[in-house]
Ligand SMILES: NC(=O)C1=CN([C@@H]2O[C@H](COP(=O)(O)OP(=O)(O)OC[C@H]3O[C@@H](n4cnc5c(N)ncnc54)[C@H](OP(=O)(O)O)[C@@H]3O)[C@@H](O)[C@H]2O)C=CC1
């Protein structure tokens with residue numbers, strides 16, 4: 281059994297981690313860390329766990345708590361994980377961080393886009409970017425796993441084959457993305473209030489969203505050269521889900537089946553990536569509460585562009601599910617262990 285502790289267990293991503301790990305055959309949840317709910321029954325925070333999980337939230341020194349576990353998940357705001365990482369902690373546990381602290385390899389880019397001083401930059405190189413389908417081999421051995429962002433998971437996975445195979449103009453990429461409001465977390469803010477979100481859709485972070493450099497860096501590794509994207513997220517009045525619609529200029533005349541062959545080459549054997557049938561396009565409801573990524577595309581012969589659509593659940597493949605998938609890889613387990621849920625609909 282892998283003994284785990286979860287910091288940030290009371291947030292939306294943390295809550296989904298608890299739900300998935302509770303049903304995982306190879307995992308024992310040892311503790312749930314919380315500053316705000318110290319000593320409270322976890323099921324009093326999230327009533328869905330009533331009679332299923334009998335644990336109180338713990339607090340205190342994380343350096344003591346790590347003695348009880350093999351692995352910790354940090355589902356915490358940016359800046360927390362980089363503040364606790366040190367050699368002593370890593371001699372006791374492996375870490376899966378759901379924040380952006382170790383995702384971006386270029387420290388200057390991290391500092392400028394996050395407006396944060398990194399507290400342990402010496403560990404950035406060692407950390408592995410946990411996009412499972414792309415970095416599987418490196419993930420197996422790492423002590424620090426940087427779990428990718430939600431928009432970035434959907435964007436990178438859906439565009440990676442085209443960029444890697446240099447089928448598109450790397451300066452032409454436009455990613456239009458939409459997210460449910462759970463993407464903003466459980467912390468209250470005016471922007472997340474029902475009346476602010478319901479019956480409306482808005483773009484935000486235009487030209488400045490912090491997932492832009494994460495997408496550019498990872499697609500750049502795939503292409504072997506710099507990639508520049510326009511990334512525009514939108515907030516939509518639904519609880520969960522991300523849909524991306526991307527536009528890329530094709531460099532040569534190709535048809536649907538040429539591109540399908542390329543996508544099959546990369547993802548044909550991937551359990552969690554579902555390449556849909558021709559003219560069937562992803563919808564967030566078909567992946568809801570599951571770890572699946574649905575992808576399809578259409579070529580616009582008039583403009584010589586390819587339009588790529590992808591859908592994920594932001595809290596699962598975009599956060600907790602991918603974190604569990606990464607744990608499975610790190611511990612040599614079946615990659616879909618604990619993640620075989622059929623998507624929830626309606
Ligand atoms: N929501 C999503 O769709 C996604 C989220 N993420 C990332 O996952 C992380 C968690 O996000 P999310 O669950 O949405 O956020 P929430 O705001 O819902 O939860 C964050 C949790 O972190 C804890 N926390 C807050 N401040 C601190 C602190 N200074 N030290 C330790 N713990 C703290 C809080 O718990 P308490 O006060 O009880 O200790 C809180 O419940 C973030 O880094 C986010 O960027 C990544 C991908 C998708």
Ligand SMILES: CC(=O)N[C@@H](CCC(=O)OP(=O)(O)O)C(=O)O
Nearest residue numbers: 379380429430459460461463464
């Ligand atoms: C709808 C919404 O607000 N989404 C969040 C992104 C989700 C997320 O938490 O991503 P990171 O882990 O990279 O922070 C946002 O735009 O900030």
